[in-house]
Amino acid sequence: MVEEHLIEHLQEHGIKPTSVRILVWKECSKSHKAFTLQDMEERMPQMDRSSIFRALRLFTEHHMLHEIDDGTGFQKYCVCRCEGEQHLNHIHFSCRECGRTYCLEEYAIPIVSLPDGYKMEEAEYIVKGVCPSCKG
Ligand SMILES: [Zn+2]
Ligand SMILES: [Zn+2]
Ligand SMILES: [Zn+2]
16 A cells, blocks of 8 residues: 555654655655655645645655755755665755656765764765756
8 A cells, every 4th residue: 555655664763653744745746856845746736835845844854865055046855765774865966947856765875084083974966967858
């Protein structure tokens, strides 16, 4: 059952599965592109903005979503598909033609070595260019 899978995922991340959270997570998990709060509002017109926003914040705090700043000025989110201990996101491709930000889930952010005393907690990696559907 799809719903059960969603509920389990919430519980595994220490989140109480309320009906709002299940619905929002269902929409999030379908997405293989980065999305904004507004994208989610459009997909769930029956839901109020602040409930969606709170759910997105919660998912981010519990490492189910990553926040991405792709330079468009809109806060974007994408589903965490990290594997293993290190919570290092995949890289993103931002298309300057259509403004979409794609999750390149098979491509992990390269690990950089840092000077002594610097401890990495997260990293963001955005590649900019033209996506296949805009290439013409
Ligand atoms: Zn992650
Ligand atoms: Zn494009
Ligand atoms: Zn992503």
